[in-house]
Amino acid sequence: MTTIRPFTCDDMFRFHNVNLDPLTETYGLPFYMQYLAHWPEYFQVAESPSGEIMGYIMGKAEGHAENWHGHVTALTVAPDFRRLGLAAKLMNILEEISEKKHCLFVDLFVRVSNQVAVDMYKRLGYSVYRRVLEYYSGEEDEDAFDMRKALSRDVHKQSVIPLPHPVRPEELE
Amino acid sequence: MILLQEVHSQSPTDEATLQAMVICYRELHRLDLIADMYAKAHKVKPDSEDILTALFMAYVRLGAYKKQQQTAMALHRLKPAKNPYYFWAVMSVFMQAISDEKLGPTMLLPLAERMTQKYVDDNKIDAEAEVKMYLIILEEMQKYDVALEVISGPLGEKLNSDVNFLKTESARLLSKLKRWPEANAAYRKLLQQEPDQWSFYKEYFRSLFRLKESNWRPEENSVLEDPVDYTLEKAVAFLEILVTQSQSAERPMRGPYLAQLELVHQLENMNLPKEDKEILGNPVDLFVQYYKRFGDRYCCFTDLRTYLTLLDMKQKDQLLKQLEVECPPALDSRDESVTSTQGAKALQRHNTVVQLSRHLGQHRKLDHEQRVEIIQDLMLRYRSGLNFGKTLTSTEFQYSDPYICIVAHLLYEGWKEIGDWSLLWQAILITEMALSNSQYNFQLKLLLIRLYGTIGAFGPCTDLYDSLEIKHIQNDALGYVIANHVGRLGHFNSAGMLYDNMLRFFTQNHKDTTEHLISSYKYGSFTQVREFIKFRERLHNSMQYASATAERLLLDMTLETSNHSRTEDILTYMDIDPEKDRTVWPDLRDNRDLFMMPSWDPPTSTSVEELHKKSFGEEYPLAGPFRTRLTTFLSLGVSQLFLDAIKCVLYIQSLHDLGQDKTDEEKEELMKSKITERLSDLISKQRGPLIVLNENKVMFYPDRLENLVHLTETIGFLTLLTGVCHQLLKPMKMGRRSRKKKDQAVAKDIDQLQADTWKKVWKSYEASFKNIETYLNQKKKYLTTFSL
Numbered sequence: 001m002t003t004i005r006p007f008t009c010d011d012m013f014r015f016h017n018v019n020l021d022p023l024t025e026t027y028g029l030p031f032y033m034q035y036l037a038h039w040p041e042y043f044q045v046a047e048s049p050s051g052e053i054m055g056y057i058m059g060k061a062e063g064h065a066e067n068w069h070g071h072v073t074a075l076t077v078a079p080d081f082r083r084l085g086l087a088a089k090l091m092n093i094l095e096e097i098s099e100k101k102h103c104l105f106v107d108l109f110v111r112v113s114n115q116v117a118v119d120m121y122k123r124l125g126y127s128v129y130r131r132v133l134e135y136y137s138g139e140e141d142e143d144a145f146d147m148r149k150a151l152s153r154d155v156h157k158q159s160v161i162p163l164p165h166p167v168r169p170e171e172l173e
Numbered sequence: 174m175i176l177l178q179e180v181h182s183q184s185p186t187d188e189a190t191l192q193a194m195v196i197c198y199r200e201l202h203r204l205d206l207i208a209d210m211y212a213k214a215h216k217v218k219p220d221s222e223d224i225l226t227a228l229f230m231a232y233v234r235l236g237a238y239k240k241q242q243q244t245a246m247a248l249h250r251l252k253p254a255k256n257p258y259y260f261w262a263v264m265s266v267f268m269q270a271i272s273d274e275k276l277g278p279t280m281l282l283p284l285a286e287r288m289t290q291k292y293v294d295d296n297k298i299d300a301e302a303e304v305k306m307y308l309i310i311l312e313e314m315q316k317y318d319v320a321l322e323v324i325s326g327p328l329g330e331k332l333n334s335d336v337n338f339l340k341t342e343s344a345r346l347l348s349k350l351k352r353w354p355e356a357n358a359a360y361r362k363l364l365q366q367e368p369d370q371w372s373f374y375k376e377y378f379r380s381l382f383r384l385k386e387s388n389w390r391p392e393e394n395s396v397l398e399d400p401v402d403y404t405l406e407k408a409v410a411f412l413e414i415l416v417t418q419s420q421s422a423e424r425p426m427r428g429p430y431l432a433q434l435e436l437v438h439q440l441e442n443m444n445l446p447k448e449d450k451e452i453l454g455n456p457v458d459l460f461v462q463y464y465k466r467f468g469d470r471y472c473c474f475t476d477l478r479t480y481l482t483l484l485d486m487k488q489k490d491q492l493l494k495q496l497e498v499e500c501p502p503a504l505d506s507r508d509e510s511v512t513s514t515q516g517a518k519a520l521q522r523h524n525t526v527v528q529l530s531r532h533l534g535q536h537r538k539l540d541h542e543q544r545v546e547i548i549q550d551l552m553l554r555y556r557s558g559l560n561f562g563k564t565l566t567s568t569e570f571q572y573s574d575p576y577i578c579i580v581a582h583l584l585y586e587g588w589k590e591i592g593d594w595s596l597l598w599q600a601i602l603i604t605e606m607a608l609s610n611s612q613y614n615f616q617l618k619l620l621l622i623r624l625y626g627t628i629g630a631f632g633p634c635t636d637l638y639d640s641l642e643i644k645h646i647q648n649d650a651l652g653y654v655i656a657n658h659v660g661r662l663g664h665f666n667s668a669g670m671l672y673d674n675m676l677r678f679f680t681q682n683h684k685d686t687t688e689h690l691i692s693s694y695k696y697g698s699f700t701q702v703r704e705f706i707k708f709r710e711r712l713h714n715s716m717q718y719a720s721a722t723a724e725r726l727l728l729d730m731t732l733e734t735s736n737h738s739r740t741e742d743i744l745t746y747m748d749i750d751p752e753k754d755r756t757v758w759p760d761l762r763d764n765r766d767l768f769m770m771p772s773w774d775p776p777t778s779t780s781v782e783e784l785h786k787k788s789f790g791e792e793y794p795l796a797g798p799f800r801t802r803l804t805t806f807l808s809l810g811v812s813q814l815f816l817d818a819i820k821c822v823l824y825i826q827s828l829h830d831l832g833q834d835k836t837d838e839e840k841e842e843l844m845k846s847k848i849t850e851r852l853s854d855l856i857s858k859q860r861g862p863l864i865v866l867n868e869n870k871v872m873f874y875p876d877r878l879e880n881l882v883h884l885t886e887t888i889g890f891l892t893l894l895t896g897v898c899h900q901l902l903k904p905m906k907m908g909r910r911s912r913k914k915k916d917q918a919v920a921k922d923i924d925q926l927q928a929d930t931w932k933k934v935w936k937s938y939e940a941s942f943k944n945i946e947t948y949l950n951q952k953k954k955y956l957t958t959f960s961l
Contacts, residue, residue, distance in 0.1 A: 001428040001476070003371040006335075009708035013650045016766045020615040020641055022568045028645050029682055033689035033705065037698050041334040049371050049431065050475055052768055079570055080471040080771075085424045089369075096336045116566065 002086065004093065007036065007043040007056055015045075015053040018078040023114065025074070035060065035073070041097055042070075046077075046086055054081040057090035061101050067173065069159070070098030070151075072108035091124055099151055105159040106151065109144040111136055118145060125149045129159075131166035146172075174201075181206065184213035186224065195227075199684065207231045208240075222251060229261060230691045236706070238272065241265035256292075257697060260303055263288050264699050267310060271703070278314075285310050293328070301331045302697025309699055317349040337363075348376050354389060356380040358399035361411065368415045369428035378439055381408050405452050408436065427476060430463050434480045441483055456483045457492045464499060464525065469518040471575075474528040474773065481532060482776060489533050500526045506560030516561035517572040523554065524575045531773040536583065541591060548583055551576045552603070559610060571611040577604060579773065581620050585795045594873045600624055605930055615641055619770050622654055625934070626799055629863065629875025631655075631662040632937025648678040650766040652717050657799040660724060662875075663882040663941040665732055665948060672725040679718045683709065714762045731889035735951055736958040737896035765798065772796035805879050811887050814851050817843060822894050829901045848891070856884055863938055878941055885945050892952045899959045 012032060019026045035043050035058050042059040055077035063069050072094060077086050098106050109132065110117050126147040135144035143166070150157040177197055185191060191214060198207045211228035218224055229244040245262035252258060263285050270281035289307045292298050298307075304323065311320040324332065324342055332338050344359035357380035363373045384403035391397055402408045415429035433453055440450045453459065460477060467473045484492060501519045504511045530536075539547065558573025565571065584600035587593065601624045608617045618637045625633045638655050652675055659668040686709040693701040712718070726747055734740040774794060793800045806812060824840040859880045865872040 001371045001374075001426070001431045002369055005372065009704050010711070012646050012708075013711075013764050014766050014768060016647060016650055017769045019647070020769070022613040026642070026645055026647055028685070030685045030689060033686065034692065036701050036704075037689050037692035038696050040698055040701060041336075047371075048472065048475065049435075050479060052475070054472075080475070083470055084427070084472070093336055097334065100333055100336075113566075116569070 001049055002054060002084075002089075003047045003049075004044055004089070005047065006040060007032075007045040007058070009033075009036065011045055011053060011056070015056065017080070018053055018055055018076055021076060021079060023111075023117075024076040032058075042094060044090060044093055046081075046090065048081070052078075054078055054084075055086050055090065057094055059094050059097075061098060061103055063173075066104060066159070068101075068103055070094055070101070070103045070106040072106065075108075087120060088124055095149070095151065099153075102153055103151055104154040105148050107146060107148045109135060109146055112143045112145055118147075121147050127160055128162060130163040132172065133166050133168050135169050181210055181213075184217050185210075186214045186218045186221070188223065191224075191227065204231070204234045204687075208235055208237070220251065222248065225251065230694070233690050233694060234687050236268075238265050238269040242269065256297065256299060256303060259288075259292070260306055260697065260699075261694055263306055263310075264694070264702060267306075267313070267699075268702070268706075271313065282310065282314050286314065286316075298328060298331070300697060301334060302699065304328045304331050306697075306699050315349075317346045321346040321350065344373075344376065348380065351383070353380045353383045353387075354391075354401045354403070357384060357403070358397070358401045361402060362399055364411075364415065368419060369426040371428065371431075374428070374432045374435060377402075378408075378436065381405075382439070382443075405440075405449055409452055412436065425466055427467060430459075430466065431476060434459050434463070434477075434483075437483060438480055455488070456480070457488050457495065460484075460492055461495050461499060464496060468499070468522040468525045471521065473525045474532070475771075477529065478532060481529070493530055493533060493535070496526045496529065503554055503557065506557045513561040513564060516558070520554070520558045520561065520572050521575075527551070527579055528575075528773045531579065531582075532775055534775045536586070537775060541587065544583055544587055548580050551580050555580075555607070562611075568613050570614045570616075571607070574607060574611050574614050574617065577607040578616060578620065578771065581624070582773070582795055585624070593870070594628075595869075595871050597624065597628060597873070598871050601628070602927060602930060606926055609926070616770065619654065620795070622658075623770075623795060623799065625937075626655075626658040626662075627875065628873045628934065629662055629878045629941075630934040630937035631658050631664045631667070632940050633933040634658060635664075635667055645678060648675045649712065649715050649717050649764045651769070652721070653765045653798055656717070656721070656724075657801065660728075661802050661805075661879055661882060662937075663878065663885065663945050664937075665728060665944045668724070669728055669732065672721045672728070675717065675721045676725060679712065679715065679721075682712050686712070710760075711762050711764065714757065714760045715764045716761045717764060719756055719761055727886075730893065731886065732948065732951075734893065735955055737900060737955075740893055740896055767798060770796040802879070802883070805876065806883055809855065809880050809883055811855060811883050814848060814855070815887055815890065817846065818848055818891055818894050821848070822897055825898050825901050852884070852887070852891070856881075859884065864934075878938070881945065882941075885948055889948060889952055892955050895956065896959070 009032075012029075018024060032043075039060040042061070043056070045056040046054040048054050056074070057072065058074040059070060059072045061068070061070050072091070075087060075090060077084075095106055106126075107129065108121065108126070110121065112118075112131070126149045128145045129148040130146045132144040132146055134141035136142040148160045150160045154160075177194065180190065180194065185194075191210065194210055195207050198204065198210075208228065208231035211224055211231050214224045215221070215228055225244060225248050229241060229248065232238075232241040232244060242262050242265035245258055245265055248258040249255075249262060266281055266285040266288065270277040270285060273281060289303075289310060292303070293307070298304060307323060307328075308320055311317070311323070321343060323329065324339055324346075329339055332342075340359070340363060344356060344363055347356035347359055350356075357377065360373050360377040360380060363370070364377060367373060381402055384401070385405065389403050391401065391403075402411055412429055412433050416433070419426045419429050434456070437450075437453050437456050437459065440452070443450075460480070463477060464473065467476065481489075500523055503523060504516045504519045506516055536544075536547075555573045555576040558576070559571060562569075562571045562573065581600045581604050584596045584603070588596040588600070601621065604617055604621050604624065608614065608621065611617065618641055622634045622637050625631070625637075634655050641651075643651055652671075656671065656675075659671055686705055690702060690705050693699070693705060726749070729743060729747070730740070733743060772794070774796070820840070821844055824837065824844065828836070859877050861874060861877055863874050863878055865874075
């Protein structure tokens, strides 16, 4: 059982069983605060009955005209709370908000090596729109899949037609 | 700075200059000058919207709410059509209201309300943020009825950013207004849509009990629009429906099942007849039902933990017996017909039983042999389980890792009980081994840091901590994990680096949070304004921040000083003045995240909240924080010695000030008490090896190391004090002692892991001594600078 509620600053003191996960990035305070100030409705946290943070989603709406879309910046669930359908539920909320804002699609970036996540997004209706070369920098740079799901406004699902060629990060608008 | 002053005095108004100066002033922490600069620019160009906006933001940085209000109103007069300016003024009044206990409720909140009301009446509200501002004010004034009207009316239609906001908010307000029948109906309806939302159940039960207490009944012949559950029977039936629905859902939800347990839990604490309390039957059945459905999930244990208190001794036995029946046999990982998913699920089911039975006290009753037997069984299951996890990616945890955590706890308990250090050593080896199979499991790393800390080896903790990639806010929330050990075990250089990293985070935070306050006004996220201010204060008042600051000063005072004049320089630079100390001690906040390490201990010793309190009283089970250094400092007897030394210095100071002939008999005695001899006595008591290896039995003596560090630091501080005396009364004689010991223990090359682990511990001890030695050598030199 879960309480889904808006993320608050105080949650940053308690979300470490989520953030110590190796694929979850802990950002500087400005990053979280920017989202809280600008897109508070897109930043939701799941809390267990005993008060532990189970996971959270962080996103925004951006782009112009036919590129107006919801974006998933971070989605993460603590190891102890996996296999409960929590990620799907959080994604669902983000999609609903994006629908309300009349977005055309939702997109997200994921490491090409993160097979578990890629499969999950596929199950949720996302498909690879394009590959972004060396999107993640690190000891070894890694490519990202830019995955998309069309929302109801994009009736003909124009936004998700895959690009034939990979792009470089600087080509992203 | 001089250049800045010159430009500043000319009241510049061009954007480029102003922005450049903002950057300079921000770096110089002179936010007041930014405001002053824009105030001057505004005088020169009173019609500039940009300058006035910047002036408003400058006051936001300073938290000058009254001036914010005035500036926002000036903006409003300049651009009356722009609503946001008007609402900046409203928010500024609101901030004044909540920071003024007297005028807030009587004058300022009503003012903010009237200002908003005016816009409502004039039909001038156009943004969601403005409606939210209104709701914030009404909430603070507890005018829930007005708020409910607002969201049910045309203004409510503007609230469309959040999913389900109107429905949840009106249910919440009905609860606040104690309109229980409506609140109950509203939450009941919400639960039908979201049967997993815990916060809805809480309010649903609350309204149910209020209705039950007051014997509420619907008016005769009235038709309820939405059903209201005002009796236990109705609530039980409703939960039953949710459970049934969940069973047919694609993925069963935990909510309805846990809600049944929650209901029993709440009934338990009420003054009710037995048949009411037992309306859901034997709670054991609810536990078993839950286990059957969710026993293979990692959170099954934490879900059930709170409710285990419902069971009496007999029921606990009953539950354990039933779990034994329900628990599937371990699947053979060599059997190829068993998929890894099946294997992992069966494994987790068993693991849940182990966790539950540990929580029910089963591990308390063990004698040493029984404990060893359980450990061996768990280790067998661990190894076999590794086969199911062969296809896991490296960032995923091994399915069988939870066994290791339990084994480590069992070994740790064994060590505490019979004092056999080999058990603790085994805990380290087993956890290291598990980590090599599951290299990203942070639970194993946290355990290891704790275990290494216990045997006095700080060295490996640095690597483990670094591999957790602790950064940003984790410095505050998780810093305690190693800050407790680093100084205690004499790794002075690492301590310096650790505190520097932490302090950098804390000083940066003020700047960062302030800039985002500005964004909140820009985007009209008024809820966040208040939250950001609170957050900034919480970080600023962090206990970790205060202690890192103090520890860093103490380190500098002793590590960076090689003679008295250097000490004087450093102290002047530090500018420590208790009267000017801005730390507000009662406001200090404990920001530690203590929920990271799971514990399955029986309730008497586990609740993290309790540990939290106890951590100040030096209680420390494995999943809790490590004790502070205070206990060992006090029990060592070094505190009295230090106090006496200070008394001596003060006495010498008074002789110096008053003239040397006015002696005080008592103080003269103290002066003769031979502090150095007392010190060397204390040191000789610590003489002895840190590790002794005897017929495969290992003994650690980490207390010796910790005490030695205390003594080393005491020598450091005494040296500084001696310098003061020397300055006051030349010439004067004082002795000095040094310590040191080498210990012997040879690691047997049992296997590579064991050897590697030994090496790490060994190197860590070496580093401790190297640090201590450098420290003492420096103080030795310090003492030779006194010309006798």
